[in-house]
Amino acid sequence: MSELLNFHFVVDGTNFTAAGNASGQLKKNLRQLNLAPETIRRASIAMYEGEINMVIHAGGGEADVNITEKEIEIILTDNGPGISDISKAMQEGYSTAPENIRSLGFGAGMGLPNMKRYSDQMTIESELGKGTKITMKINI
Amino acid sequence: MTVGEFAKQNPLNVLCMPEAEREITGCYIGDLLSWVMGNAREGDAWVTIMSNTNIVAVATLTNVSCIILAENVTLDEQALNTAKENGVNVLSSNLSAFNIALLLKDTVV
Numbered sequence: 529m530s531e532l533l534n535f536h537f538v539v540d541g542t543n544f545t546a547a548g549n550a551s552g553q554l555k556k557n558l559r560q561l562n563l564a565p566e567t568i569r570r571a572s573i574a575m576y577e578g579e580i581n582m583v584i585h586a587g588g589g590e591a592d593v594n595i596t597e598k599e600i601e602i603i604l605t606d607n608g609p610g611i612s613d614i615s616k617a618m619q620e621g622y623s624t625a626p627e628n629i630r631s632l633g634f635g636a637g638m639g640l641p642n643m644k645r646y647s648d649q650m651t652i653e654s655e656l657g658k659g660t661k662i663t664m665k666i667n668i
Numbered sequence: 669m670t671v672g673e674f675a676k677q678n679p680l681n682v683l684c685m686p687e688a689e690r691e692i693t694g695c696y697i698g699d700l701l702s703w704v705m706g707n708a709r710e711g712d713a714w715v716t717i718m719s720n721t722n723i724v725a726v727a728t729l730t731n732v733s734c735i736i737l738a739e740n741v742t743l744d745e746q747a748l749n750t751a752k753e754n755g756v757n758v759l760s761s762n763l764s765a766f767n768i769a770l771l772l773k774d775t776v777v
Contacts, residue, residue, distance in 0.1 A: 580702075633718040634701055634722070639702050
């Protein structure tokens, strides 16, 4: 399968209002490719949740998006604290987000569950003290 | 019914309406942004009391037809500019989310 397009985004960990820039840009890029609206919606939301997670927990990170004829692959990489219990983190409603983040409407414990829900395949690699890498694939 | 028609026929303030022709096809009420992203459908009018810039990103990504801010909540200028740039309609009202939903009831059913 040949890679058709790649995008690289840097997610600024210090600016909460800028969270969404990468997913917004991805949405525009995907629109230009004339993909189905629901595919674009799923990929953009999954990406946004990932962005928010990196801002809340990891001080930012990077996102790479590879698009082929068959799928959109989103790879999120950060150098944050890592996830100590992935199965717990995957539970709806479980959150370690601080109070100030919750007051903004985040930290409902739906980020990772939404990412899984909107992707066809998701893998999490995480090491405490080193960081987290999440790979999501969305079929086209 | 379009967002423009709905705003005209009901006691709502228009904060910005760059896409008045968007059709309202449903209603979703919620303030937890990830919850909204998991459950709001494209075309929904999203009723919320959350008012930071991130709601504009959520509205863009979920492709809701408009944001309706309940109970006199307002949006700051920066967020409003972001909404205009991204084609997000934002209305506001002094009504509660429940009463806004009642206005929408006959529109979307």
